[in-house]
Amino acid sequence: MAAIETRSLTKRFGSLHAVRDLDLRVERGEVFGFLGPNGAGKSTTINVLLDFVRRTSGDVSVLGYDPEEDPRAVRQRIGVLPEAAGFYDRDTARDHLRFATEMKRATDDPGDLLERVGIADAADRPVGGFSKGMRKRLGLAIALVGDPDLLVLDEPLGGLDPSGVSLVREIVREERDRGAAVFFSSHIMDQVETVCDRVGIMHRGELAAVGAVESLRADTETPAEFTLAVESAPDGVERELAALDGVDDATARDGTLRVVCTDPSVKADVVSRVDDAGATVVDIDNETPSLEQVFRAVTDGTNA
Numbered sequence: 001m002a003a004i005e006t007r008s009l010t011k012r013f014g015s016l017h018a019v020r021d022l023d024l025r026v027e028r029g030e031v032f033g034f035l036g037p038n039g040a041g042k043s044t045t046i047n048v049l050l051d052f053v054r055r056t057s058g059d060v061s062v063l064g065y066d067p068e069e070d071p072r073a074v075r076q077r078i079g080v081l082p083e084a085a086g087f088y089d090r091d092t093a094r095d096h097l098r099f100a101t102e103m104k105r106a107t108d109d110p111g112d113l114l115e116r117v118g119i120a121d122a123a124d125r126p127v128g129g130f131s132k133g134m135r136k137r138l139g140l141a142i143a144l145v146g147d148p149d150l151l152v153l154d155e156p157l158g159g160l161d162p163s164g165v166s167l168v169r170e171i172v173r174e175e176r177d178r179g180a181a182v183f184f185s186s187h188i189m190d191q192v193e194t195v196c197d198r199v200g201i202m203h204r205g206e207l208a209a210v211g212a213v214e215s216l217r218a219d220t221e222t223p224a225e226f227t228l229a230v231e232s233a234p235d236g237v238e239r240e241l242a243a244l245d246g247v248d249d250a251t252a253r254d255g256t257l258r259v260v261c262t263d264p265s266v267k268a269d270v271v272s273r274v275d276d277a278g279a280t281v282v283d284i285d286n287e288t289p290s291l292e293q294v295f296r297a298v299t300d301g302t303n304a
């Protein structure tokens with residue numbers, strides 16, 4: 001049984017298709033990054049999975065349950081970190097975790113969970129004085145209560161400092177290794193590509209691409225980027241290269257020329273131009289497209 005499965009899932013708000021004909025499958029023990037620009041339909045999909053919003057049509061299964069028919073069964077088995085989690089400002093972090101543990105009839109020790117997310121020192125402080133990043137960490141601790149079979153994390157990296165970001169990545173890996181599925185949405189590409197087994201890229205309510213990051217890189221026509229090491233870059237050669245058809249950008253620095261092509265076949269032309277300009281190319285280094293570039297290619301760099 002899949003952790004999440006949707007078939008032809010559609011959600012309309014009036015005449016606006018927030019999600020259209022979405023077929024999605026997330027396996028148990030898988031980290032799935034749900035990506036897309038603002039307004040692409042990520043939160044709406046998550047809200048349907050959690051039965052916060054009713055779908056217009058299509059089928060949805062979360063851990064084998066239809067969230068519309070069995071919302072309690074679904075909520076009992078999943079851990080959720082909402083994009084903007086609400087807290088009781090006068091209650092402490094420990095109070096929040098005690099409550100969450102009781103609600104789930106779990107046996108977790110609040111202190112251990114706070115230790116795990118790095119805010120054990122603040123366990124007995126009222127949450128009203130917590131920073132944005134501390135609130136995010138507390139929200140994550142609450143999501144972890146009861147060793148859920150599925151973690152749904154909506155923008156878990158927003159508001160976190162670099163150590164917070166690596167902590168979230170570490171926890172996501174640990175949860176996956178325990179056998180949980182992790183489904184998280186983000187628009188911060190470079191921070192998710194190292195942690196996801198697969199990603200799905202939403203665009204205008206539809207799944208524009210889905211697969212392992214490596215296969216998306218191979219399948220997507222992303223601009224090719226490469227660096228030429230030259231003995232000496234003649235003045236102005238980068239401007240000449242940038243003017244070539246199929247070249248997007250060219251910059252010269254410290255004996256290297258970095259060239260971004262929209263058409264990879266222009267590479268030979270670039271090398272011969274550099275030769276003609278009197279420089280000797282000593283090395284060519286091809287760079288793998290980043291997930292950010294795949295994302296831009298799939299969404300045309302546009303918002304929904």
Ligand SMILES: Nc1ncnc2c1ncn2[C@@H]1O[C@H](COP(=O)(O)OP(=O)(O)OP(=O)(O)O)[C@@H](O)[C@H]1O
Nearest residue numbers: 013017018036037038039040041042043044045187
């Ligand atoms: N309650 C609502 N009523 C009307 N339109 C809505 C509602 N919720 C979402 N939408 C619209 O549905 C579309 C998808 O929005 P959604 O919030 O799912 O996008 P998102 O991918 O989560 O974006 P973001 O990254 O900005 O959170 C948008 O055009 C949005 O304006």
